[in-house]
Amino acid sequence: MRWTKSLIATLRDNPGDAEIDSHKLLMRAGLARKTAAGLYSYMPLGMRVLEKIRAIVRDEMDKAGALEISMPILQPAELWRVTGRWDSMGPNMFKLRDRAEHDYALGPTAEETTTDLVKGVVSSYRQLPVTVYQIQWKFRDETRPRFGLMRSKEFLMKDAYSFDADAEGADANYWKMYHAYERVFARCGLKAVPVQADGGDMGDSLTHEFHVLADAGEDGIAFCEGCGAAANLEKAERSPAPAQDAPCPPYSEVATPDAKTIEQVSSFMGLDPSLFVKSLVYAADGKPVMVCVPGDRDVNEVKLRRFLGAGSVALADFGTVLRATGANAGFVGPVAPADGSLRILADSSLKGAAGRITGANKDGFHLKNVDLARDAKIADGDYADLAIAVAGDACPHCGRPITIKRGIEVGQVFKLGTKYSAAFGAVYKNDKLEEKTMIMGCYGIGVSRTLQAVIEQCHDKDGIVWPASVAPYQVAIDLLDPKDEKVSSAAFALEKELEDAGIDCIVDDRDERPGVKFKDADLIGFPVRVVVGAKGLAGGGIEIKRRDEDKSKTRIVPPSEALAAVSAALAGR
RNA sequence: CGGGGCGUAGCGCAGUCUGGUAGCGCGUUUGCUUGGGGUGCAAAAGGUCACGAGUUCAAAUCUCGUCGCUCCGACCA
Numbered sequence: 025m026r027w028t029k030s031l032i033a034t035l036r037d038n039p040g041d042a043e044i045d046s047h048k049l050l051m052r053a054g055l056a057r058k059t060a061a062g063l064y065s066y067m068p069l070g071m072r073v074l075e076k077i078r079a080i081v082r083d084e085m086d087k088a089g090a091l092e093i094s095m096p097i098l099q100p101a102e103l104w105r106v107t108g109r110w111d112s113m114g115p116n117m118f119k120l121r122d123r124a125e126h127d128y129a130l131g132p133t134a135e136e137t138t139t140d141l142v143k144g145v146v147s148s149y150r151q152l153p154v155t156v157y158q159i160q161w162k163f164r165d166e167t168r169p170r171f172g173l174m175r176s177k178e179f180l181m182k183d184a185y186s187f188d189a190d191a192e193g194a195d196a197n198y199w200k201m202y203h204a205y206e207r208v209f210a211r212c213g214l215k216a217v218p219v220q221a222d223g224g225d226m227g228d229s230l231t232h233e234f235h236v237l238a239d240a241g242e243d244g245i246a247f248c249e250g251c252g253a254a255a256n257l258e259k260a261e262r263s264p265a266p267a268q269d270a271p272c273p274p275y276s277e278v279a280t281p282d283a284k285t286i287e288q289v290s291s292f293m294g295l296d297p298s299l300f301v302k303s304l305v306y307a308a309d310g311k312p313v314m315v316c317v318p319g320d321r322d323v324n325e326v327k328l329r330r331f332l333g334a335g336s337v338a339l340a341d342f343g344t345v346l347r348a349t350g351a352n353a354g355f356v357g358p359v360a361p362a363d364g365s366l367r368i369l370a371d372s373s374l375k376g377a378a379g380r381i382t383g384a385n386k387d388g389f390h391l392k393n394v395d396l397a398r399d400a401k402i403a404d405g406d407y408a409d410l411a412i413a414v415a416g417d418a419c420p421h422c423g424r425p426i427t428i429k430r431g432i433e434v435g436q437v438f439k440l441g442t443k444y445s446a447a448f449g450a451v452y453k454n455d456k457l458e459e460k461t462m463i464m465g466c467y468g469i470g471v472s473r474t475l476q477a478v479i480e481q482c483h484d485k486d487g488i489v490w491p492a493s494v495a496p497y498q499v500a501i502d503l504l505d506p507k508d509e510k511v512s513s514a515a516f517a518l519e520k521e522l523e524d525a526g527i528d529c530i531v532d533d534r535d536e537r538p539g540v541k542f543k544d545a546d547l548i549g550f551p552v553r554v555v556v557g558a559k560g561l562a563g564g565g566i567e568i569k570r571r572d573e574d575k576s577k578t579r580i581v582p583p584s585e586a587l588a589a590v591s592a593a594l595a596g597r
Numbered sequence: 598c599g600g601g602g603c604g605u606a607g608c609g610c611a612g613u614c615u616g617g618u619a620g621c622g623c624g625u626u627u628g629c630u631u632g633g634g635g636u637g638c639a640a641a642a643g644g645u646c647a648c649g650a651g652u653u654c655a656a657a658u659c660u661c662g663u664c665g666c667u668c669c670g671a672c673c674a
Contacts (some may be wrong), residue, residue, distance in 0.1 A: 033607085033608095033624090035608060035609085035623090036608080036609080036621070036622095036623055036624080036635070037608060037609040037610090037622095038608095038609080039609085039612090040603085040608090040609070040666095040667085041607075041666070041668090043667095043668085059666085060665095060666095061666065061667085074621095101647090147639085167598090167671095170603090170667090170668090219625065236606070282626095285673080285674065286673075286674075288674095289674090302673060302674070303673095303674070304672095304673060305672070315659085315671080315673095319673095326639055339671095339673080339674095341672090342672085345601055345674080351674090352674080353672075353673095353674040354674040355674070356674060357674090363637095383674065389659055502633095504632080504633070505632080536635090537631075537632060537633085537634090537635080537636065538633040538634065539632095539633070539634040539635055539636080540635050541633095541634090541635095542633080542634045542635085543634065543635050544635085546634090551671055555633080559632095559633070560633090568626095575634090581601070585668095
């Protein structure tokens with residue numbers, strides 16, 4: 025490919041709306057342009073990267089025995105109503121209507137569509153197991169799209185769905201995909217780590233997320249250096265030691281006017297936040313429940329929902345808080361709430377807590393010297409791990425302190441069980457002609473997000489440093505004297521040689537100064553750069569340098585050895 | 598959903614407070630120059646100053662409204 029025949033527009037300045045390096049570089053290197061908020065157009069260079077990632081994903085899926093299909097982006101509402109997700113996905117789904125007033129969604133995922141499809145095709149155990157996948161544009165009405173392709177309204181996703189006759193098969197499929205994912209990300213040049221995650225809406229059982237570690241990541245991940253455990257913070261368990269507080273005198277009221285937050289009250293009273301009990305009123309499936317955690321901790325709503333077995337939990341509105349406790353938010357506590365039947369939960373680290381400060385369930389007042397066991401009605405079984413883990417918490421498996429890092433979620437594997445197959449009646453007949461429900465798994469990879477994750481992980485101060493496997497072109501040939509017949513024909517000859525050898529390359533044949541070409545090549549990040557110039561040719565040859573190497577490592581070879589030298593350089597990447 | 602910031606040339610921005618001929622850098626075009634890390638010089642093209650209404654002799658600038666973009670927060674009591 026010739027630079028002058030492509031459509032490449034690099035930018036000197038960072039776009040004003042880009043916050044993180046990968047987003048800035050995505051735009052500056054001319055890989056994509058923003059069309060509207062959360063919507064991007066891929067330029068020729070970006071398209072090539074996307075296609076290369078897609079090809080790797082497809083290859084690994086095929087090797088894992090999955091079958092590629094394509095299902096409609098436009099999905100009828102009736103499918104979503106079968107599982108109730110038409111309502112439960114709520115505003116996250118783009119919904120529209122045709123002229124006959126039929127409802128549709130722009131697919132945010134495709135469990136329903138796939139289950140319905142497979143149900144109609146598979147009827148015998150002889151056809152199982154089967155795994156199908158597609159690489160398709162997905163749509164989600166994000167409340168806040170950000171960071172370019174990281175969180176956008178439209179994104180390319182590979183979604184695979186497995187159907188098995190029995191649990192053992194489903195299990196085997198899960199791990200087959202898990203290992204395929206490891207290979208996909210490794211081949212994209214990414215260090216992605218599998219972490220335990222919460223099933224959320226999709227199912228209750230085993231699930232792992234694959235994360236690319238990066239400070240710009242939106243998820244927190246807890247790691248244990250001791251035993252290697254890794255879990256999303258939403259899921260991360262801790263094993264908090266119970267408090268062993270000394271007995272304290274009876275509790276008494278303290279006036280704390282205008283001090284509502286833990287921060288305000290603790291500074292008002294001059295006491296450490298950890299001595300406070302933070303009490304929050306939640307609505308669990310609409311029913312109020314109070315949750316107490318130490319003042320320097322936050323409630324983990326995912327764990328809370330799991331513990332309660334609730335469909336949804338959210339902080340209660342102020343009216344509910346007032347009715348349940350008798351006070352406004354800021355002054356509530358576990359001691360004698362107005363609603364005596366209010367269930368009160370507490371984090372395990374509060375078991376045995378005494379001498380603590382809580383809200384008084386009376387506006388403007390807190391209580392000091394609260395002994396939870398003595399003063400609050402908390403059932404023994406209602407002490408649980410309910411707080412978000414923080415660095416230094418004990419690992420539940422080996423007891424060593426955990427560390428917290430940030431990650432970008434690029435993939436996730438789920439065991440779905442029969443949630444969808446049961447809803448759709450996706451059954452097969454076994455060898456005794458008995459009807460059985462298929463057991464499912466689903467597996468997603470954010471293809472467009474992966475593109476940006478590679479940039480986030482592979483860049484330096486000069487630009488992107490593409491792994492050879494997903495680079496828009498593997499080789500850039502900087503033609504320094506395009507008007508010199510001899511020089512340009514040498515460059516074009518090498519271009520042909522490389523292309524014949526299956527190495528894609530782009531010749532920068534612009535009438536630009538060398539510095540401009542070097543800067544652009546570094547910015548876009550082609551893995552190998554070849555310089556063909558009059559000066560070099562006269563001096564014996566052409567220059568070859570890897571993007572991740574210093575200038576001093578430049579090799580000069582005669583044109584006849586260029587192909588071998590480029591291949592060698594690429595092999596090193 | 599709440600709060601802040603911003604909408605001026607393809608991109609990045611100044612000008613707005615204090616109303617009076619629409620500016621700068623990059624990019625683009627042409628010519629010369631230079632030719633190994635974003636050359637230098639000169640000339641040129643390119644803007645209904647987001648949109649609408651109002652105030653005024655006069656509005657990018659003041660007022661009101663609308664739309665869009667963006668950041669932070671989303672009840673942690």
